[in-house]
Amino acid sequence: MLQLNRRVSKLTVMLIVMAVCCFMFAGVALAQPQMTVQANGNDFGIAEQGNIPYILNINNLDIDASCFTLNDQNEITVTFDGGFDLSATAGQTVPVSAYVYGDWYYAQPTPVISGNTATFTLPAFEELGTPQDVSGLVAEKIQIGDTNQPLIVKNPCADESFCIDVAFSGCSSFDVTKVFPIYDMPVDVNLTYDQIGYACDDTCTTGALVNCAGEILDNCEVHLELRPVGGSWTNVSDVHELNADRQFDICFDNPEAAGDYEVRVVARHYNKKDNGDKFYTTGYLKSGAFPLTIVGNEAAKVDLVFPRVAAETEDGLVKFNKCNELTVELLDSCNENLATNSMERTIKLDAYYYQNGVEAPVVAGHFFANAADCAADQNQIGKVTIPANQNTVDVFFKPIVRGLDGTVTLKASSVGLEGDQNDVQIAYVDKAELEVRPLVWETDTDNPRAGWPLACAAWLDSNLYPEMGAAGDYEVLVSAVDAKTDEELDFSVSRDLNPAYGDCGDGKTFNAEYCTVKNHFYIYTNESWADRDVEIKVSFVNENGDLIESDVMTIGDFVTGIELKRELAVDTWQLISTPRYLAKECVAADGNPANYGTFEELLANVNYSKIMTWDENGWRTVAGSEVVEPLKAYFVKTSQGSSPMNPSEYEIDYVFARVTNPAAMMPKNRALNAGWNIVGISVDDTANRYTDQKYQSDDIYVAMGAVYKGAKLVWNPGEYVGNLANFISASWIGSNASDDTDDNGDVYNGDGYWVYLTDWQTLTGNVGQDLINDAK
Secondary structure, three states, X not given: OOOOOXXXXXXHHHHHHHHHHHHHOOOOOOOOOEEEEEEOOEOOEEOOOOOEEEEEEEEOOOEEHHHHHOOOOEEEEEEEOOOOEOXXXXXXXXXXXXXXXXXXXXXXXXXXXXXXXXXXXXXXXXXXXXHHHHOXXXXXXXXXXXXXXXXXXXXXXXXXXXXXXXXXXXXXXXEEEEEEEEXXXXXXXXXXXXXXXXXXXXXXXXXXXXXXXXXXXXXXXXXXXXXXXXXXXXXXXXXXXXXXXXXXXXXXXXXXXXXEEEEEEEEEEEEEOOOOOEEEOOOXXXXXXXXXXXXXXXXXXXXXXXXXXXXXXXXXXXXXXXXXXXXXXXXXXXXXXXXXXXXXXXXXXXXXXXXXXXXXXXXXXXXXXXXXXXXXXXXXXXXXXXXXXXXXXXXXXXXXXXXOOOOEEEEEEOOOOEOEEEEEEEEOOOOEEEEEEXXXXXXXXXXXXXXXXXXXXXXXXXXXXXXXXXXXXXEEEEEEEEOOOXXXXXXXXXXXXOOOOOOXXXXXXXXXXXXXXXXXXXXXXXXHHOOOOEEEEXXXXXXXXXXXXXXXXXXXXXXXXXXXXXXXEOOOEEEEEOOOOEEEOOEOXXXXXXXXXXXXXXXXXXXXXXXXXXXXXXXEEOOOOOEOOOOEEEEEXXXXXXXXXXXXXXXXXXXXXXXXXXXHOOOOEEEEOOEEEEEOOXXXXXXXXXXXXXXXXXXXXXXXXXXXXXXXXXXXXXXHHOOOOOOOEEOOOHHHOOOOXXXXXXXXXXXXXXXXXXXXXXXEOOOOOEEOOOOO
16 A cells, blocks of 8 residues: 655645556546546545445446446456455445436446455346447446445545546446545544542643544544533533644633533544645544543531421421431532531531510520430530531431421531521421322333423321311422432422423412312422432411421432433434424323424524425425424434534434323324335334433334335435434335344434335324323
């Protein structure tokens, strides 16, 4: 293989290699046949990319057309330079087309693959007839491969230009060579940085990009993205060029909130024209995730954490004559993160209230260092110590007063730090009753889905609490906190059920006339409940301020309400579909098409300029206000903003509508015409059983079995339009289907495919809409 100096311009390189190749393949004159090469639709290749479709076009030919009427008497040999691998083409037909007298004619030979060479023995092109039928005619052009059946090639790992040669022999002959460039792209990154950072500080990184040969690349643009573990990626830096050492040095502002994060490098390689202008030949490398832990700064504040109250107007609630576990925390000044504490600190603890007519505060309860002392009412404390290198300590508080018209004050303070003071209510014992039942849950599990309502009921026995009374005006206070962190969650409640996705209630309280009968209500959750165990409780409060609280009910393992995710590249056409109708926020789906989700909602976080689809009337532009329909597929023209903080890809989230009417749950049908149709699929995820939000697949025969009789070909446009399927085209095999036939290729929810039919057919979805109770 010819080795070329990388400092030589690309134009010079091509001229040098052209001269050498022309010497190697002598006999080709400039006025003779010319060839163009397309690799994945481009006039260049990317280093070490595999399964790339190649299409070769040879022009300026003058071959007697009668040659193509002969059977097995002509050969075409396609030879790639060393380093290319054609083994993926073995055993597959590759069409060879000839342009004769204004029309294309083709045959489908199966080439013999030997290393980097493909040899085609041409059968007769039957449509041309006999030699006499084409007497005096010539073939002016030949094409090897097409978009459905190209040559499948793996490129070499090199940033060089290579020769691709095509030779025709038999009743005529020609030999033509094309100089074809292969460009580098980054495949890995070496990154150096501190894995622990401080909130409100910055993190600085140094790194280099590596190609497929393990060499450090130059000519790259780089930026960094950050996400909380399990969250979404966000740009945190401008785009940087590499320095003279072919490295990047990028710093970014750390998040204000302490926690575990991940960093990744996003980069793309470019080449330069002779005039110095950049041109980009590859997409973006998105590296793996690098861990980053953000910790708090030095202590600046004391915080007292106690059981959260349902009432929105108070800081907290403690139970009368019981041991209430409280936590004393040291927080920093950045975002009130748990602090990095470098010294031992003494925290003073106080609990008091004011009696009518008494100026001095009165003790409201006692603190204890542990639960045993609290239970025995011994060893009361007025202060607690937090050792160096710790930032929390637990204490126990037992109130000694009840029935107050107001609140008591709990206070924590320390020299040199901002203190914390909380006004809390004193509650009676836990005797209110509570029921909670999810209305939507994950398939095949009992895990409730975040974002959908919970059906609840609350009541109490007035015989136990005569001071409450059975009738009157009562406020019912609802509380929902994370069972692990005690974080108050966002939600709302209503006495009426809206069987829809979204936070559709009004406030966190409701009024009840009777506390001794079941008061039915609904909690409207949101996506923030996902991946949490949630503790729910209620409190009844009468006009005198008497309060009775329920036991805590834990609803475990909420899963996300998002049931399918897709990633869209920027500045390109992307193909999407949906297996089911989508939920419209806070709108009950009763089978009325207007109540399903639209493109405006699905693509709310996507910059795009146009949506198009092909239906029975041909191409048409789709309005953002239109409903996204199952079994249809849509082309979305994405765009990129001008800010460096714009994403390098978009994520779209699918939440499927639940219907209240059984008649609306049937799988969708779609009438297809003869010819080409662009379709989406609707399958049960047999491969992953709903554990994967992105890769939801089934066999193509299962997905499209309803149109089996008239379907001849399914074409997958591929990854560059966003599809997940990796086949190029599939033909029906029928009763001979096995694991090795096209019938068993994987297709994916969210993809779009072109289907060619010989007659009118009806495509049917495999899954329909799930039901939800409407309480009617």
